[in-house]
Amino acid sequence: MDDVRTVPNTSRRFVDILHERPEVILSILLFIVLIGGWELVVRVFDVPKIIVPAPSAVIVSLIDGLRSPNFLYHFWVTFFETMVGFGLGASIGLLLGGIIGQFPLLERTLYPYVVAFQTIPKVAVAPIIVIWFGYGISSKVVITATIAFFPVLANTIVGLRATPLDQLELLVAYTANRWQTFWKVKVPQALPYIFVGLDVAIVLAVIGAIVGEFVGAQAGLGYLIMQRNFSMDMAGTFAILVVLSIMGMALHGIMQMIQRRIVFWMEPAEDRVMGA
Amino acid sequence: MTATIARVERRYAPPPFNPTVSADGEVLIEINGLNKIYHGRDGAAIHALSGINLSVADGEFVTIVGPSGCGKSTLLKILTGTLRKTAGRITIRDREIDGPSRDLGIVFQAPVLLPWRTILENVMLPIEVQRLDAPKFRERARALLRLVGLQGFEDKYPGELSGGMQQRVGICRALVHDPALLLMDEPFGALDAMTREQMNLELLRIWQENRKTVMLVTHSIPEAVFLADRVVVMSPRPGRITDVIEVDLPRPRALSMINSTAFGHYVEIIRTHFTASGGID
Ligand SMILES: Nc1ncnc2c1ncn2[C@@H]1O[C@H](COP(=O)(O)OP(=O)(O)O)[C@@H](O)[C@H]1O
Ligand SMILES: [Mg+2]
Numbered sequence: 001m002d003d004v005r006t007v008p009n010t011s012r013r014f015v016d017i018l019h020e021r022p023e024v025i026l027s028i029l030l031f032i033v034l035i036g037g038w039e040l041v042v043r044v045f046d047v048p049k050i051i052v053p054a055p056s057a058v059i060v061s062l063i064d065g066l067r068s069p070n071f072l073y074h075f076w077v078t079f080f081e082t083m084v085g086f087g088l089g090a091s092i093g094l095l096l097g098g099i100i101g102q103f104p105l106l107e108r109t110l111y112p113y114v115v116a117f118q119t120i121p122k123v124a125v126a127p128i129i130v131i132w133f134g135y136g137i138s139s140k141v142v143i144t145a146t147i148a149f150f151p152v153l154a155n156t157i158v159g160l161r162a163t164p165l166d167q168l169e170l171l172v173a174y175t176a177n178r179w180q181t182f183w184k185v186k187v188p189q190a191l192p193y194i195f196v197g198l199d200v201a202i203v204l205a206v207i208g209a210i211v212g213e214f215v216g217a218q219a220g221l222g223y224l225i226m227q228r229n230f231s232m233d234m235a236g237t238f239a240i241l242v243v244l245s246i247m248g249m250a251l252h253g254i255m256q257m258i259q260r261r262i263v264f265w266m267e268p269a270e271d272r273v274m275g276a
Numbered sequence: 277m278t279a280t281i282a283r284v285e286r287r288y289a290p291p292p293f294n295p296t297v298s299a300d301g302e303v304l305i306e307i308n309g310l311n312k313i314y315h316g317r318d319g320a321a322i323h324a325l326s327g328i329n330l331s332v333a334d335g336e337f338v339t340i341v342g343p344s345g346c347g348k349s350t351l352l353k354i355l356t357g358t359l360r361k362t363a364g365r366i367t368i369r370d371r372e373i374d375g376p377s378r379d380l381g382i383v384f385q386a387p388v389l390l391p392w393r394t395i396l397e398n399v400m401l402p403i404e405v406q407r408l409d410a411p412k413f414r415e416r417a418r419a420l421l422r423l424v425g426l427q428g429f430e431d432k433y434p435g436e437l438s439g440g441m442q443q444r445v446g447i448c449r450a451l452v453h454d455p456a457l458l459l460m461d462e463p464f465g466a467l468d469a470m471t472r473e474q475m476n477l478e479l480l481r482i483w484q485e486n487r488k489t490v491m492l493v494t495h496s497i498p499e500a501v502f503l504a505d506r507v508v509v510m511s512p513r514p515g516r517i518t519d520v521i522e523v524d525l526p527r528p529r530a531l532s533m534i535n536s537t538a539f540g541h542y543v544e545i546i547r548t549h550f551t552a553s554g555g556i557d
Contacts, residue, residue: 166384166386166388167388167390169353169356169358170382170401171405172357172358173356173376173380174382174401174402174405174406175376175377175405175406180404184390184401184404184405185390188392264392265433266391
């Protein structure tokens with residue numbers, strides 16, 4: 001921060017960034033080119049706005065939306081469903097993963113069921129959940145939780161197995177009991193994996209909430225997309241996509257930040273277990 | 277320098293050993309008829325240790341040499357309690373042990389530090405696990421770190437230390453709870469020759485001040501002679517003790533002794549064991 005402020009020449013600063021992180025500049029340039037090209041194509045060829053809206057129209061709709069309490073209400077509903085569903089799914093995933101990871105027999109017994117559960121497309125189950133839990137928020141929370149649950153569970157189990165043998169032997173040799181071994185080495189070793197799971201889960205949670213709202217809802221951005229689509233408000237639909245994408249990126253960014261804080265001793269794990 | 281460290285060490289450390297419990301020459305650990313048979317994947321039995329008998333006196337420094345695969349690590353793992361023996365009896369101060377024991381300090385070839393713990397927290401691990409009086413032993417941990425020249429590194433993380441420094445931390449961790457017996461499996465095997473000599477001298481200094489009983493595995497014959505009161509020579513297939521050699525060199529040992537004829541004589545005796553059986557790695 002400070003050194004940026006002490007550099008007086010803006011063009012020099014630009015050159016510095018270009019040298020150190022050329023991808024940042026390139027990404028921004030690409031963004032400008034794409035959006036500009038899109039705007040140009042829509043204007044030059046006079047594309048009907050009910051098919052593809054111009055970026056400028058999307059921005060106008062976005063600003064209108066952010067000013068309207070109605071839009072904000074739908075936003076908060078989706079955000080709430082996402083966070084509560086994520087919290088619920090991740091907690092169950094962590095707890096179950098922690099228990100399963102401790103008992104190999106339990107893992108072998110339960111894992112086929114967990115995999116079977118995972119192979120069922122949650123989107124296909126969503127209508128059933130809506131019938132069970134109603135058109136309100138709770139059905140969306142449940143759908144989100146079922147989607148967020150698996151990556152956390154799978155990564156927790158894998159992570160708890162990742163402790164190197166010499167660390168386990170160290171603890172055992174110093175007369176550690178199971179409980180101590182679990183908390184003092186297995187859990188710290190599992191953390192990088194768990195965060196990979198949480199990161200995947202939080203992004204999937206947004207999808208879960210939207211899918212739930214598509215199936216049947218009275219509020220939320222997914223509900224609003226359906227409504228705007230119905231009234232052929234393309235710019236409005238795109239504006240919601242922008243909001244959702246920003247929400248997803250922000251949640252991902254926050255998760256990465258927390259991870260870097262907690263798992264400070266290492267880079268994020270590469271061998272991630274995905275799930276959707 | 278050394279003198280002040282020693283004084284600090286004595287002030288904080290519990291007495292090295294209680295003379296009423298064990299006088300000089302009293303047996304600390306006794307191994308009788310120890311056997312270990314591994315069962316490989318194909319079901320074939322591997323006789324890793326065969327009829328091991330050894331007793332080590334309190335305060336004695338014993339080194340174990342032998343070619344790769346003669347069962348040195350197996351022997352130490354059984355003593356640490358992380359590996360089950362097939363037959364035999366092990367007693368420490370006349371109490372039979374079968375499993376991990378609180379009275380041991382262990383140093384492996386790799387430092388095995390936990391990267392999320394600071395250096396001090398790593399050294400304190402045995403204290404935490406054994407629920408000993410943390411504030412009291414924290415002072416001892418700091419004193420030990422000073423003793424190995426790591427003062428100022430207490431709050432650093434293992435990733436910030438060199439291999440030699442990490443191994444020193446491992447030694448402090450092995451000594452922090454003041455165990456009767458220190459078990460070391462090729463503790464300096466991963467270090468370069470210079471650091472290794474340095475660590476040998478340091479280890480002897482620590483041993484001199486703490487008067488622990490040490491069993492150290494190495495496959496360097498000169499290292500075995502340099503450190504030991506007695507060198508245990510092992511040979512493979514099946515792993516057994518083929519000779520035990522008393523090293524009657526004066527203490528404290530100095531690096532210059534390595535060039536003495538007496539030293540060369542000991543090295544020669546041990547080497548003949550291996551030239552007959554196919555050499556040492
Ligand atoms: N877990 C194991 N399973 C089967 N065989 C083993 C195992 N560990 C060691 N061995 C065998 O036991 C013998 C002794 O091994 P080890 O104690 O590691 O020897 P050293 O430490 O002297 O090199 C070797 O032949 C080795 O292959
Ligand atoms: Mg070995």
